[in-house]
Amino acid sequence: AARKYSAATESKRPLLPKKQKRPATRRSLVHYLKGREVGAWGGAGLSGSEGELRRCAVQKLPELLKERELALGTLNKVFASQWLNTRQVVCGTKCNTLFVVDVHSGQITRIPLMRDRGPWLARAQQTCGIHTIELNPSKTLLATGGENPNSLAIYQLPTLDPVCLGDRHGHKDWIFTIVWMSDTVAVSGSRDSTVALWRMDPDTFNGSIAWHNDAGLPVYAHIRPRDMETIPRSSTSPSNRKVQALAFSGKNQELGAVSLDGYFHLWKARSTLSRLLSIRLPYCRENVCLTYCDELSLYAVGSQSHVSFLDPRQRQQNIRPLCSREGGTGVRSLSFYQHIITVGTGHGSLLFYDIRAQKFLEERASTSPDASPGPSGRKLKLTCGRGWLNHDDLWVNYFGGIGEFPNALYTHCYNWPEMKLFVAGGPLPSGLHGNDAGLWS
Numbered sequence: 061a062a063r064k065y066s067a068a069t070e071s072k073r074p075l076l077p078k079k080q081k082r083p084a085t086r087r088s089l090v091h092y093l094k095g096r097e098v099g100a101w102g103g104a105g106l107s108g109s110e111g112e113l114r115r116c117a118v119q120k121l122p123e124l125l126k127e128r129e130l131a132l133g134t135l136n137k138v139f140a141s142q143w144l145n146t147r148q149v150v151c152g153t154k155c156n157t158l159f160v161v162d163v164h165s166g167q168i169t170r171i172p173l174m175r176d177r178g179p180w181l182a183r184a185q186q187t188c189g190i191h192t193i194e195l196n197p198s199k200t201l202l203a204t205g206g207e208n209p210n211s212l213a214i215y216q217l218p219t220l221d222p223v224c225l226g227d228r229h230g231h232k233d234w235i236f237t238i239v240w241m242s243d244t245v246a247v248s249g250s251r252d253s254t255v256a257l258w259r260m261d262p263d264t265f266n267g268s269i270a271w272h273n274d275a276g277l278p279v280y281a282h283i284r285p286r287d288m289e290t291i292p293r294s295s296t297s298p299s300n301r302k303v304q305a306l307a308f309s310g311k312n313q314e315l316g317a318v319s320l321d322g323y324f325h326l327w328k329a330r331s332t333l334s335r336l337l338s339i340r341l342p343y344c345r346e347n348v349c350l351t352y353c354d355e356l357s358l359y360a361v362g363s364q365s366h367v368s369f370l371d372p373r374q375r376q377q378n379i380r381p382l383c384s385r386e387g388g389t390g391v392r393s394l395s396f397y398q399h400i401i402t403v404g405t406g407h408g409s410l411l412f413y414d415i416r417a418q419k420f421l422e423e424r425a426s427t428s429p430d431a432s433p434g435p436s437g438r439k440l441k442l443t444c445g446r447g448w449l450n451h452d453d454l455w456v457n458y459f460g461g462i463g464e465f466p467n468a469l470y471t472h473c474y475n476w477p478e479m480k481l482f483v484a485g486g487p488l489p490s491g492l493h494g495n496d497a498g499l500w501s
Contacts, residue, residue, distance in 0.1 A: 119414065123440055136494065137189070137493075137495060138496075139189060144160065148162055149163060153190060157190070158190055171215070192237050192238045194240055194246070201216060203240065210250070231248065232252045239308045241308055251303070255327070261281075286331070294338075304348045307351055313328065315328075315333065322345075337372060344363070349391060351395055395472065399416045400413070404468075404483065404485070410444070410483065423438045445498055459492065466488070469484070484496060
């Protein structure tokens with residue numbers, strides 16, 4: 061196959077004089093595949109110098125960032141966040157609050173949650189909250205949870221008017237994750253061990269003004285999923301198939317999912333979902349986050365102690381897992397940008413991993429005032445502020461009134477054009493009530 065490819069390619073390429081020929085390795089298919097195996101990123105769509113400058117900026121940015129803490133009052137644990145524009149971030153919390161924070165002024169605006177059409181059982185919903193917020197590719201729709209955390213809520217942007225709600229015909233338990241496959245198709249994953257595919261009718265949100273009833277309250281459509289698939293039962297943990305995280309490959313039109321029983325699942329995603337494979341993950345405890353990088357064709361899975369890398373098209377994975385080494389508190393949030401992975405830990409810190417070099421970014425140290433800074437050998441770590449913690453009876457009786465608790469960084473999102481990073485979370489122990497948020501720039 062490689063010989064046929066090479067011959068076909070060479071037959072269409074004009075012959076060059078000998079002195080202008082490029083080295084054979086540069087146009088070798090083997091060279092290309094080997095580069096792809098180790099996650100080489102060639103700066104697709106960028107000229108050599110521009111691509112190199114951008115990669116350099118991405119690598120240098122983390123050590124230049126400084127945090128400005130944002131006060132969120134008494135809200136409990138920020139689980140999800142997304143930039144709406146250059147100064148507003150929308151967030152969801154464990155206390156089931158959807159709000160927008162202005163990172164310049166600190167002003168917080170709460171967004172009303174959508175209610176189910178029929179009655180539903182209010183089972184200690186305060187312990188769940190909003191775990192996911194996602195914007196569609198054109199940033200015209202926002203998907204998140206409803207007042208009932210089992211329901212899928214769709215809002216129109218930039219107004220945040222309610223559009224539609226997927227309620228009683230959808231999930232039977234809390235929604236943990238949502239991804240958009242296109243501007244009008246979203247997939248949600250739930251604690252009920254199912255993934256659901258939803259298609260939004262463009263006629264529902266083409267109008268710029270939301271519907272209202274006689275009392276002036278917003279009225280929205282109620283939708284049902286086009287397809288629902290159940291996570292396959294494993295022999296190792298047949299009852300613990302909660303869908304923790306989803307990621308979509310637009311290039312391959314494939315949907316990756318991570319379930320709490322320690323498996324990665326892959327579906328072909330079209331008008332319905334067709335499962336392709338299920339893979340046992342190398343680290344099975346607390347696989348709670350997942351991200352995908354189109355350029356590298358890689359999924360990254362965050363667990364209690366490691367980030368594992370998966371290319372489903374290769375039997376043998378060529379990029380070794382990275383260990384977070386943060387006291388067993390786990391990886392709580394992950395994001396890819398070019399060749400750098402940002403890792404939010406359960407111990408209040410951000411780490412940065414260079415996938416090409418397969419090592420963490422290091423702090424820079426200067427041996428003398430006249431020398432240029434060089435690697436110090438110490439891992440670059442950004443530590444977030446203390447945030448706010450509720451000093452209630454549980455804190456006193458069960459945690460001994462410990463003055464400081466590191467905050468788990470459940471969510472982070474970049475505004476790359478302005479080189480800003482929003483980070484938020486709260487105390488890791490489930491019984492503690494608190495929050496933390498900061499703008500790094």
